[in-house]
Amino acid sequence: MEQLIVNGIITGSIIVLGATGLTLTYGILRFANFAHGDLMTLGAYAALTLAGMNLPFGVVFVIAMAFTAAAGILLDTVLYRPLRKRGSIVLLISSIGAALLLRNLVLIIWGPRMRYYSQDIQIAYMMPFGIRIKPDELLIIGIAAALIVLVHIFLKKTRMGKAMRATADNAELAQIAGIDTDRVVMWTWGIGCALAAAAGILLGMEVQLRPQMGWDILLPLFAAVILGGIGRPYGAMAGGIIIGLSQEISTAFISTAYKPAVSFAVLILVLLIRPSGIFGGEGRWS
Amino acid sequence: MVIGGLEGYLIVFLVMSGIFAILTLGLNLQWGITGLFNIGIAGFFAVGAYTSAIITTVQSPDHLGGYGMPFITGILGAGALSGMIAWLVGIPTLRLKGDYLAIATIGIAETIRLIFTNESWLSNGTRGITGIPGPLREVLPHYYYNLFYLLITAAFAGLAFLFIERALHSPWGRVLRTIREDEMMAAATGKDVFHFKMQCLVTGAVIMGVAGGLYAHFIGFISPEVFKPMQFTFLIWVMLIVGGAGNNKGAVLGAVAVWGLWTGTEFLIDALELSTDYQTKAGALRIITISIALELILLLRPEGLLGETKKTFD
Numbered sequence: 393m394e395q396l397i398v399n400g401i402i403t404g405s406i407i408v409l410g411a412t413g414l415t416l417t418y419g420i421l422r423f424a425n426f427a428h429g430d431l432m433t434l435g436a437y438a439a440l441t442l443a444g445m446n447l448p449f450g451v452v453f454v455i456a457m458a459f460t461a462a463a464g465i466l467l468d469t470v471l472y473r474p475l476r477k478r479g480s481i482v483l484l485i486s487s488i489g490a491a492l493l494l495r496n497l498v499l500i501i502w503g504p505r506m507r508y509y510s511q512d513i514q515i516a517y518m519m520p521f522g523i524r525i526k527p528d529e530l531l532i533i534g535i536a537a538a539l540i541v542l543v544h545i546f547l548k549k550t551r552m553g554k555a556m557r558a559t560a561d562n563a564e565l566a567q568i569a570g571i572d573t574d575r576v577v578m579w580t581w582g583i584g585c586a587l588a589a590a591a592g593i594l595l596g597m598e599v600q601l602r603p604q605m606g607w608d609i610l611l612p613l614f615a616a617v618i619l620g621g622i623g624r625p626y627g628a629m630a631g632g633i634i635i636g637l638s639q640e641i642s643t644a645f646i647s648t649a650y651k652p653a654v655s656f657a658v659l660i661l662v663l664l665i666r667p668s669g670i671f672g673g674e675g676r677w678s
Numbered sequence: 679m680v681i682g683g684l685e686g687y688l689i690v691f692l693v694m695s696g697i698f699a700i701l702t703l704g705l706n707l708q709w710g711i712t713g714l715f716n717i718g719i720a721g722f723f724a725v726g727a728y729t730s731a732i733i734t735t736v737q738s739p740d741h742l743g744g745y746g747m748p749f750i751t752g753i754l755g756a757g758a759l760s761g762m763i764a765w766l767v768g769i770p771t772l773r774l775k776g777d778y779l780a781i782a783t784i785g786i787a788e789t790i791r792l793i794f795t796n797e798s799w800l801s802n803g804t805r806g807i808t809g810i811p812g813p814l815r816e817v818l819p820h821y822y823y824n825l826f827y828l829l830i831t832a833a834f835a836g837l838a839f840l841f842i843e844r845a846l847h848s849p850w851g852r853v854l855r856t857i858r859e860d861e862m863m864a865a866a867t868g869k870d871v872f873h874f875k876m877q878c879l880v881t882g883a884v885i886m887g888v889a890g891g892l893y894a895h896f897i898g899f900i901s902p903e904v905f906k907p908m909q910f911t912f913l914i915w916v917m918l919i920v921g922g923a924g925n926n927k928g929a930v931l932g933a934v935a936v937w938g939l940w941t942g943t944e945f946l947i948d949a950l951e952l953s954t955d956y957q958t959k960a961g962a963l964r965i966i967t968i969s970i971a972l973e974l975i976l977l978l979r980p981e982g983l984l985g986e987t988k989k990t991f992d
Contacts, residue, residue, distance in 0.1 A: 424777040474977055481715055481776055485915065486976050488717065489969040492912060496962035496969075504958045607908065611788060614781045649796045656785035663770040663778060 394521040396640045402529050404636020405536035406594045410609065411616035411628040411635075412543060413587035419560035419623020420580045421476075423483040427467070428588055429606035429613065430494035435460035435589025436596040436605065437502050443509055453535075456593060457586035464585030465578055491607065499603040507601040532594045539590055540629060543583070547625060552579050560623040608652070612639065615655040619662050621669030630671065634658070689824045691941065693896055696831035697889050699933040702917045703838045703926060704885030710923035710986070711846060712878045713858035715780040718767070720910040721787030722883045725763055726756035726890025727900045728794060728801055731810045734895070738809075741802040749813040753834075753891040760887025761880045763790075772875045779879075787911070795902040806901025810894050827896055834892060835930070838885050843926050854878055909965065913940065916972050924986030931983060940968070 414428045439456035447455075467490055475482050516524040547553040552575075558566040559576045567573055588606075595605060616635045620627020635655050642654040662669065701719060708714040716722075730752035737744030747755075767786050771779040794801045801807060813830065815823050845851045853874050856864040865871050894900050913936065921932020947960045975982065 424780065471973060471977075478980070481713070481780075482976060482980070484715065484777060484780060485919070486973055488908075488912060488915070489972045489976075492908070492965050493969040493973075496965045499962040500959050500966075503955065611781075611785055618778070618781070647796055650792055653785075653789040653792050656782075656789055659785060660770050660782065663774065663782070667770075667774050667778070 393641075393644065394523050396644060397637065398519075398523050398525060400637035400640035401633065402525075402532055402598060402636070403640055404633040405533050406591050406598065407609070407612050407616050407636050408629050408632030409536050409539060409587050409591035409594065410613045411620070411632045412540070412625050413584035413591070414613050415617045415620065415623055415625055415628040416556070416560070416580050416587075417584040418617060420556060420563075420576060421472070421483075422563070423480040423487070424614070426484065426487040426610065427490040427494060428584070429608070429610035430491045430498075431460055431464055431585050431588040431606065432592030432595065432609070433498055433601075433603060433606035434463060434494055434592070435585075436592035436601050437498050437507075438589070439593045439596070440502065440507055440509065440601060453590070453593060457589045460589035460592075461582040461586040464581040464588075468577070468581050495603050495607060502601075502603070504603060507596075509597055509601075528597050532598055535590065535594060539587065543587070543625065546583070552576070556580060611652050611659075612636075612655040615659040615662075618659055618667075619669055621671045624669065624671050627669055627671035631669070686821060686824065689821075689828055691938070693824065693828050693831050694941070695934045695937045696828070696835045697893050697896070698914065698917060698937050699835045699930045700831075700838050700889040700892070701886055701914050702921065702929040702933040703835070703842055704882040704889070705914055705918050706923065706926060706929040707842050707845070707885070708878060708882035710918060710925070710929065711842075711851065711858065712854040712875065713776065714772075714875060714879055714882070715776045716783045716879070716882065717780050717911050717915070718783030718785075718787035718790075719886055719914050720906075720908070721783070721790040722760045722764065722886040723890040723893070723910070724787075724790055724794060724900075724902070724904075725760045726887030727894040727904075728807070728890075729759045729887070730756040730891030731807045731894045731900055732800075734811055735807065735809060736811075738802075738807075740805070741798070741807055742800045743807075749811070749895060752895070753888055756891030756894075757884040757888040760890065761884040764880045764883030765876065768876045768879045772872055772879065791902055801902075804902060806899060806903075807894075808899050810898045810900065812895045812898065815898075831892055831896075834888060838888075839926055839930065846926070850874075850877075913968070916968055919972060919975055919982055922982030922984040922986065925982070925984045928982055928984035928986075935983075936968075940964075943967075 410428065410432055414425065417425050417428070435456050438459045439452050442452040442455055471486055471490060472483055475486055514526040514528055516526045517530075519525055547557055555566065555571045555576050556579065558569065558571060559573060563573065566576075592606060595609065599605070612635050616631035617628050618631075619634060620629070620631035635658060638658055639651045639654050642651065701723065705716065705719060708716050732741065732743045733745050733747045733755045734749060734752040735743045736746050763786065767779075767782055771782045795804055797803075812823065812827065814826060818826055853864060853869050856867075856869070857871055857874060861871055864874070917932040917936045918929055919932070920936055921930070922928030943964050947957060947964070950960070952960060
C-alpha cells in the first residue's frame with residue numbers, strides 16, 4: 393500500500409501539471425480544450441529531438457516548454473480566435489480536430505513506434521517501509537513541485553498573474569477594470585501549454601513516448617480539473633493528486649487496465665455530488 | 679471485399695454508408711437538433727455491436743452467449759442496451775453545462791472499450807467475436823446476401839430518417855430545438871428541459887446501438903480494435919458537420935460523401951503497396967487532411983453543405 397501511495401504521487405505530479413494548464417485555459421477561455429493532451433505529446437517529442445542534440449537536461453526542458461507555448465499561441469491565433477464568438481461548443485469541436493491533427497503530425501514526424509529518452513536501466517532506491525523509487529521518479533516529483541511553486545508565485549505576485557485570476561473569476565468585470573484580455577489570453581495559452589509540455593516530458597520519462605500518450609491521459613486531466621473546480625489552479629493541483637492516488641490505489645483491488653476508468657468513476661461521483669468541484673464556489677449550472 | 683467485382687464493392691460500400699448514415703442521423707437528433715454534445719458515439723456503437731453478437735451467436739467457450747436468438751432480437755437488444763447506457767450517462771450530466779456531457783461521453787466510450795478489451799469471459803478480449811450470423815446468410819449466395827443486407831440497412835436508415843424528420847416537425851421536436859437555441863426560454867415556457875434532453879439522448883443512443891448491431895451482422899466479426907474510438911467518433915462528427923447539422927438530408931449526404939472519401943483514400947493507400955511504416959504515416963496524413971477539412975468548414979462554411987432549413991412558423 394505504501395508503494396501504491398508513492399506511485400500515486402508520481403502519477404499525480406504529472407496529472408497536476410497537465411491539469412493546472414488545462415484548468416487555466418478552461419477557466420479563462422471558457423472552453424474545454426481537447427487538444428491539451430496532444431500538446432503534452434508535442435512537448436514530449438520536441439524534448440526527444442532536443443535531447444538527441446546532446447543539450448543539457450535543463451535546457452531541453454525549457455526550450456521544449458517554450459516551443460509548445462509558441463505552438464499553442466499559434467493554434468489560438470489561426471483557429472480558436474476566429475471561432476471564439478461562435479461559442480464554447482464550436483471551439484470544443486474544433487479542438488478535437490486540432491487534437492487529431494497534432495497527434496498525427498507527431499506520428500508522421502517521429503514515427504508510430506514507442507520511444508524512450510534514455511535506454512539506461514535505473515536502479516531503484518530502497519526507502520523505508522519497503523518503498524522502491526527510481527531516481528527519475530524523484531526527479532519527476534521534484535520538477536513538478538518546483539513548477540507548481542513557480543506557477544503559485546506567478547499567479548499571486550505578478551500583475552499578469554493577478555489579471556489572469558481576475559479574468560478567470562469574471563471576464564466582464566476584469567475587462568471593465570481595464571485588464572487587456574487579449575494579452576491575458578496569450579499568456580494563458582503560453583503558460584498552459586508550457587505546463588503541458590513539462591507534463592508530457594515527465595510522462596515520457598515515467599512511461600515512454602507514444603503518439604497516443606497525451607490523448608490517453610486526457611480523461612484523468614479533465615477529472616482532476618472538474619474535481620478541483622473549473623478555472624481553479626489550486627483545485628486542479630489537489631484534484632490531480634487525488635486522481636493520481638485513486639488510480640494507483642485502485643490497482644490493489646481491480647485490474648491495472650482499468651486505471652482510466654477509475655478517474656471516470658471519480659468524475660461521475662463528483663458530478664453527482666458536487667458538480668462545481670470540491671473547491672468550486674458558485675455552482676456552474678448550465 | 680472485392681468479391682462480386684466493382685458492383686459487389688459498390689454494394690458493400692452502400693451498406694457501410696447506410697450504417698454510417700444511421701449513426702449520423704442519431705447524432706443529428708442529439709447535436710443537430712437538440713445541441714447535445716456526444717463524443718462517445720463509438721461506445722454506443724460498440725455496445726450495440728457486442729450486444730447483438732452475444733444475443734445471436736451459438737454457444738462458444740470463448741465468450742458469453744449461446745442464446746442463438748434471431749437477428750431482429752439482436753438488433754432490438756442492441757438498441758435497448760445502448761439506450762440504457764445513455765440514460766445512465768445522462769443522469770449526472772444533463773442538468774449541467776454541455777461540456778460535462780462531452781467529457782462524460784468520452785469517459786463512457788473509453789470505459790466500454792476497456793471492458794470489451796479486458797473481460798474475456800464476456801467478449802473474448804482483443805481476439806473478438808467471430809461467426810456472428812446474418813439473416814439468411816446460409817441460404818443466399820454471397821452476392822445476393824449482400825444485396826439483401828443492403829435492403830435491410832436501407833430500411834433501417836429510412837426508418838431512422840422518417841422518424842427524426844417526423845419528430846422534427848412535431849411539438850416534441852420544436853421543444854428540442856428551443857432547448858438548443860435557448861434553454862432558459864424552454865424552461866420558462868414550462869418545459870421540463872432535463873426530461874426532453876434525456877429522451878433525445880436516449881433515442882439517439884438507441885439509433886446508434888442499432889447501427890452497431892447492423893454492422894456486427896454484416897461483417898460477422900467484431901473486436902475492440904474495430905472501433906478506434908476517437909477516430910470513429912470524429913468521422914461521424916465530420917459527416918454531420920460537412921453535411922449540415924440540423925438537416926437530415928445533409929446528415930445522409932455527409933455520411934455517404936465522407937465515407938466515400940475515407941474508403942477511397944484507404945483504397946488508394948493500399949494500392950500503393952507502401953511499407954508498413956509508410957502505410958501508418960499515410961493513414962495519419964488521411965486523418966490530418968480530414969481534420970483540416972473540418973476546421974475549414976467550421977471557419978468558412980459553418981452551416982455545412984446543406985444547412986438547417988429554418989422555418990419561422992410550422
